Each structure stands twice: as C-alpha cells, then as structure tokens.
Amino acid sequence: MKELFDLDGKVAVVTGGGGILCGTIARALAKQGVSVAILDLNEESAQKVAEEISKEGGKAIGLKTDVLSRESLEKSKSIIMKEFGHLDILINGAGGNKKEATTSKELEFFDIPPEAIRWVFDLNFLGVFLSSQVFGKALAKQKEGIIINISSMNALRPLTRIPAYSAAKAAVSNFTQWLAVHMCQNYSTKIRVNAIAPGFFLTEQNRFLLTDEKTGELTPRGKTIIEHTPMGRFGAPEDLIGIIAWLASPSAQFVQGTIIPVDGGFSAFSGV
C-alpha cells in the first residue's frame, strides 16, 4: 500500500503555486518528499511558499514565471532541470477570473469587453496549453510523467455571472481529455493527464462574489452555493491534497483523461 502512494524523490512543477490552493498543494507534496518548483507571476508569493517549504526541511524553488509566455516558461524549465535534474509531475494551477468579465448590475453581458474575455481565456486556457507544451515535452522525452490540470465545477455546470471563466474551464477539461489521448498515442502510456474540478473554495479570486467586501458576511450568491452543497460548507484548500497525491501516485496508474469533481457533492445535487 505504501508503495502505491509513494511520491518520494519526485519533482513537481506547480504553476500558480504562490496562490491559495496551489500553495497548499505544493507544501503538501513537499512533505511527501517531492522537490517542488513553484511558478507564479507573483514572485514574492512564489518565493514565500518556497521558503516555507525549505524551512520545514523540504526542497523547493520559487520562480517568477508567466504561464502566458513561452520564453518565461522555457527559462524556468532550464533552471528546474539544472536544479533538480528531471521532472515527473506538472500541476497546471495558474488561473482566475476578474470583475471586468463578470456580469453585475453595473456590467451587462452585452457590454463585457473583448479584452476581459480574452484575459480570462488566456490565463485559464492558454496558460495550461503553453505550460503543457513546455513541460509536457520533457515528460514525452522521458516517456513517463503526470499532468494534473485544475479545471472547475464551472466547466461541468456553468455558473451565472462568469461566462468567460466557465467556458475557459470547459476548454481546460476538454483539453485534458485531448492531451491524455495524444500522449498515450504518440509518446507513452506512462504519461497520465487528468484534471480536478474543485467546487467552491473561498480565495482571492472569488471573495468579491461570495462575501460582502465591507461586512465579510456571505452574499446571496455565497448563501446559495452553501445551500446547494450537500456537505454544507466551502472547500478548504487542504481538501485538495488527497486527490492530487492520488492522481500523481502509482495508485492511479489506470486513471487517464478524467475530470474529477471535488465539490462536497455540489455537482450531484439537483437542488430538490
């Protein structure tokens, strides 16, 4: 059983690793003996997570990286290869939404500017695509490795108000399936590509939608989400650790091209 879940000595790249969910994932992987490269546009937060890991005796580097720039990704890849020698796991976590692509009383669907839609699509979809090209090439070369994309519940059931984010995450889920097949057919059946679809986790990207900025109380939208989540709460970042550890480990060796909800039952509940 221990061998089935063994990740000791592996090397992982975590994009968006300076953020709330992927920072927790990076710290948890490091505790399992994984050397972690934390890639984030926000250099300070990437370094902070790396330092915390190092302080606790783990191996980590934090690298300022823009997942929308091939040049930036290639630069980080060569540093990672120099530092750790190889790569086993890619977690595509950089993503997010913004107010300008979210309908509201002030912003009707008809007026969402193309730049805002493009911003959301680029970050969530193109970022996963480019990172998979750059780091996936290393996995293809060694004919073994794991890619885990962070999709969203929005991909399965589009939520009101965030049309670009929902569509971009649907593209991430679709690409996960495409890449799983492509890697198997062209490089190795030992390369596995899967995604998780988290439900609702209170983080910086959705705090403005789920809680009142002034009072901190749940908004009507936040309340509706809790009412539609059979487990009756938002997810905690720690709720993602087990699924990532499983997908990355040999215990998931026949799991390929899946998108797994981690949502406290939200997607199972019809509302009645």
Ligand SMILES: NC(=O)c1ccc[n+]([C@@H]2O[C@H](COP(=O)([O-])OP(=O)(O)OC[C@H]3O[C@@H](n4cnc5c(N)ncnc54)[C@H](O)[C@@H]3O)[C@@H](O)[C@H]2O)c1
């Ligand atoms: N919070 C939720 O409820 C929820 C639910 C489903 C899916 N997700 C997804 O989980 C992932 C992590 O989200 P989070 O809630 O921890 O958000 P977060 O904002 O805390 O983390 C996202 C990180 O991505 C980084 N980033 C932004 N643009 C980047 C770029 N161009 N290159 C590199 N890094 C960049 C940010 O600096 C940030 O550190 C995202 O893909 C998000 O869409 C979140």
